[in-house]
Amino acid sequence: MRELIVKVSFIPIGKTMKNKLVFTIFGSTGDLTYRKLMPALYNLMAGSNLDDNLEIRCIGRKALSQEDYIQLIQPWIEKGSRFPFKETIFLELTKHIQYIQMDLTKIEDYHLLKNVDQNSINIYYLAVAPEFFESIADHLESSGLLHKNLDYVILEKPFGLDFKHAIKVHDKLSTIFHQDHILHIDHYIGKEMIQNILAIRFANRLFETIWNKDTIEQIQITAAETIGIENRGSYYEQAGALQDMVQNHLLQLVSYVIMDQPKLMNHEHIQSKQIEAIQRLSIDECVFGQYTAKDDLKAYREEDHVSHDSVTETYIALQLHAKEGALKDVPIFVRSGKRMNQRATYISVHFKKAVNHLYPQDKLIDELLLIKIQPDEGIYFRFNAKKPGSSQEITPIMMNFCQNCIYENRINTPEAYERILNSAFHQDTSLFTPFEMVKLSWDFGSKVAKLKKNQGLDFYESQSDGPISADTLLNQHGYVWISADISDEAYQ
Numbered sequence: 001m002r003e004l005i006v007k008v009s010f011i012p013i014g015k016t017m018k019n020k021l022v023f024t025i026f027g028s029t030g031d032l033t034y035r036k037l038m039p040a041l042y043n044l045m046a047g048s049n050l051d052d053n054l055e056i057r058c059i060g061r062k063a064l065s066q067e068d069y070i071q072l073i074q075p076w077i078e079k080g081s082r083f084p085f086k087e088t089i090f091l092e093l094t095k096h097i098q099y100i101q102m103d104l105t106k107i108e109d110y111h112l113l114k115n116v117d118q119n120s121i122n123i124y125y126l127a128v129a130p131e132f133f134e135s136i137a138d139h140l141e142s143s144g145l146l147h148k149n150l151d152y153v154i155l156e157k158p159f160g161l162d163f164k165h166a167i168k169v170h171d172k173l174s175t176i177f178h179q180d181h182i183l184h185i186d187h188y189i190g191k192e193m194i195q196n197i198l199a200i201r202f203a204n205r206l207f208e209t210i211w212n213k214d215t216i217e218q219i220q221i222t223a224a225e226t227i228g229i230e231n232r233g234s235y236y237e238q239a240g241a242l243q244d245m246v247q248n249h250l251l252q253l254v255s256y257v258i259m260d261q262p263k264l265m266n267h268e269h270i271q272s273k274q275i276e277a278i279q280r281l282s283i284d285e286c287v288f289g290q291y292t293a294k295d296d297l298k299a300y301r302e303e304d305h306v307s308h309d310s311v312t313e314t315y316i317a318l319q320l321h322a323k324e325g326a327l328k329d330v331p332i333f334v335r336s337g338k339r340m341n342q343r344a345t346y347i348s349v350h351f352k353k354a355v356n357h358l359y360p361q362d363k364l365i366d367e368l369l370l371i372k373i374q375p376d377e378g379i380y381f382r383f384n385a386k387k388p389g390s391s392q393e394i395t396p397i398m399m400n401f402c403q404n405c406i407y408e409n410r411i412n413t414p415e416a417y418e419r420i421l422n423s424a425f426h427q428d429t430s431l432f433t434p435f436e437m438v439k440l441s442w443d444f445g446s447k448v449a450k451l452k453k454n455q456g457l458d459f460y461e462s463q464s465d466g467p468i469s470a471d472t473l474l475n476q477h478g479y480v481w482i483s484a485d486i487s488d489e490a491y492q
């Protein structure tokens with residue numbers, strides 16, 4: 001195996017920190033902790049980015065010994081971390097971890113979280129359902145565990161059960177924690193290629209100058225998964241594709257694509273432009289779908305903890321437009337679905353055809369910029385050129401840059417949760433979503449949910465490209481959905 005080249009540019013501020021850092025995970029026997037948080041912590045350890053002074057408290061209801069818990073997390077780390085698994089690194093990590101059995105709803109259990117060091121900075125990570133957020137905060141406060149100016153709380157989406165509840169939770173938490181210490185996670189912001197969208201748009205004169213309604217015909221954003229809801233039926237019945245993907249992750253993507261140029265490259269300026277962008281959005285049309293069975297794949301309604309007549313959507317397609325700005329009225333098509341025929345998240349920007357008498361339009365290929373976010377990370381650009389030979393025939397040129405095909409890039413690129421935890425450990429809040437944006441996203445989600453009431457649900461077969469009505473949504477404008485593997489096309 002090749003030697004690892006670790007060049008992750010984290011600043012190990014933790015190493016110089018005076019206060020001890022205590023990271024407490026509520027919900028540490030849950031899917032999120034196993035699949036995302038533990039591999040992220042291992043990656044930070046492997047990259048020498050965990051402070052010696054860090055204590056990780058893992059709270060669960062289950063009667064597990066310390067050894068049981070360590071045994072439980074090991075296979076998830078082996079499977080989920082970007083660095084190859086090494087016993088020595090894992091052992092180092094486990095020295096920071098303490099499993100604490102308690103019921104988070106019982107105030108009498110909170111004494112188990114008392115800090116020996118009164119000056120510790122606590123980061124409480126609530127990897128539990130939103131109905132627990134207020135009571136956890138209450139119990140932490142009533143048990144005298146909090147230092148309002150030192151401690152942080154991290155919330156996982158959904159940040160409430162609905163718009164009203166999200167505001168109630170925020171208002172409550174604001175009385176207990178410092179406003180700026182309530183951190184909302186949208187792990188999409190931590191993804192490498194999403195951080196790259198602004199660089200592509202604003203570091204290139206080419207794209208900076210053509211990112212407008214005169215040049216761009218339409219924009220598509222796809223987040224497709226091949227898996228179904230796995231064993232998360234109870235959660236998904238409540239959230240659906242709208243709360244799971246669209247109103248948070250995809251809305252973030254839309255805002256990065258349509259926002260105006262920020263004055264400075266810092267999170268305040270970027271977030272204020274994102275907020276403006278979301279405020280400009282208008283919803284034109286929606287399609288809601290639900291997957292049906294195929295071969296041995298179950299229909300959504302047959303999944304565990306799902307009602308037999310459930311109307312929860314596992315697929316959404318939206319047509320949006322910005323009411324103002326450089327991309328005013330350019331159609332933006334957004335779709336997200338489970339059990340589709342591809343696993344890929346990508347943005348495609350479709351340019352208008354050249355208008356001149358030299359080359360007939362029907363001979364020109366649509367110029368296209370594809371930003372690949374996951375699992376492939378990279379950029380694909382397609383444009384017209386002259387076919388080699390004596391004729392003036394036009395042929396498409398496809399330039400395909402695969403960022404994570406390069407070993408050094410892959411191994412040196414932190415995963416989203418790794419990036420996010422690292423910034424939280426350094427009390428850097430720039431990768432978290434401000435509450436203003438959380439409110440806007442709930443507002444957007446409520447508008448889409450209202451449309452669903454009038455519209456109903458279309459069904460699509462598992463492993464397909466989604467409901468036919470979603471194709472019609474584009475076809476009526478003369479467009480089709482672009483598949484991620486378009487970038488696999490060879491030169492023609």
Ligand SMILES: NC(=O)c1ccc[n+]([C@@H]2O[C@H](COP(=O)([O-])OP(=O)(O)OC[C@H]3O[C@@H](n4cnc5c(N)ncnc54)[C@H](OP(=O)(O)O)[C@@H]3O)[C@@H](O)[C@H]2O)c1
Binds near residue numbers: 032102156
């Ligand atoms: N999974 C993901 O990929 C993902 C992604 C983004 C956001 N989220 C959000 O993160 C939250 C957690 O998701 P998850 O998938 O990890 O859920 P999960 O697998 O159902 O885990 C829930 C966790 O909460 C714990 N818990 C519940 N009631 C408790 C109590 N009274 N006392 C102590 N612990 C209790 C559970 O402990 P027991 O094991 O004892 O039941 C378990 O550790 C949800 O709000 C979800 O929407 C999840």
